[in-house]
Amino acid sequence: MPAPDRMLTHLRQAVALTRATPGRRGHVVELLDAADVLVAGDLHGHVDHFRTILQAADLKAHPRRHLVLQELIHGTFRYPAGGDKSHQLVDLFAALKVQFPKRVHYLPGNHELAQWTGRPVLKADDDLNARFEEGVTAAYGAEFGPQLYHTYLELFKACPVAVRCPNRVLVCHSLPAGRVLGLFDPARLERDEYDDADLQPGGSVHSLLWGRDTSPANAAAFLAKMDADLLVSGHVPTDAGFLAPNDRQLIVDCAGSPAAFALFPADRPLTHAELVGSVRVI
Secondary structure (H helix, E strand, C coil), rough: CCHHHHHHHHHHHHHHHCCCCCEEEEEEEEEECCEEEEEEEECCCCCHHHHHHHHHCCCCCCCCCEEEEEECCCCCCCCCCHHHHHHHHHHHHHHHHHHHCCEEEEECCCCEEEEEEEECCCECCCEEEHHHHHHHHHHHHHHHHHHHHHHHHHHHHHHHEEEECCEEEEEEECCHHHHHHHCCCHHHHHHCCCHHHHHHHCCCHHHHHCCCCCCCCHHHHHHHHHHCCEEEEECCCCCCEEEEECCCEEEEECCCCCCCEEECCCCCCCCCHHHHHEEEEE
């Protein structure tokens, strides 16, 4: 575990670098000069999967490759007293963002949204928000724990919620349900500051991170609103580590085993079959 003061410095740097990512407009990043993109699904504190993904990305050897990580927090790995260890994965992201500030991106999911807005996420009556905060204190102590916890929340709020690839592939955690898609406004994602309404049920950010309507019609309508052709997302648990629920979307899932990520070209048009064929299973 890094020293608390050093980790706090890394996290604050990661927040600043996230906000300053080239190609960023509000909370949407348009990738610049990207040859290919590796997208990992929901990691939920799975450090071993992260290490495998980082090795596969091999960012030093591929200077035009971008790495997109989704939903890092709220996992099953716990400290002896019960605190959630998933902050460790955020720590690793922070160090990686400092090393590759232009090419590493963190997409928050509904769990990060719940953590920074204080809306409880419960599993089997276990409060995942509370477990995450307890884990930070367990790791960094009573003096630095609250400072680090506050900075994690700043990072979650600063992260982009969508990444656009040059070849019209869109990467985001999920897509709004059909019943609220009519209210979804992509322009609200491009604002520097969210309105509170964006974060509430029915709001554009909340809908983008919580929806699970993967019907062909809804996926096509969402992509039309976002001016994109194909979607790579997470949020939906899968048995195989990935799923192609329609002819426009690919879901990747790294929360358990098997896990999967996609590594696809970004400098030329792709078919859906090519996108699905880019999946690698861990």
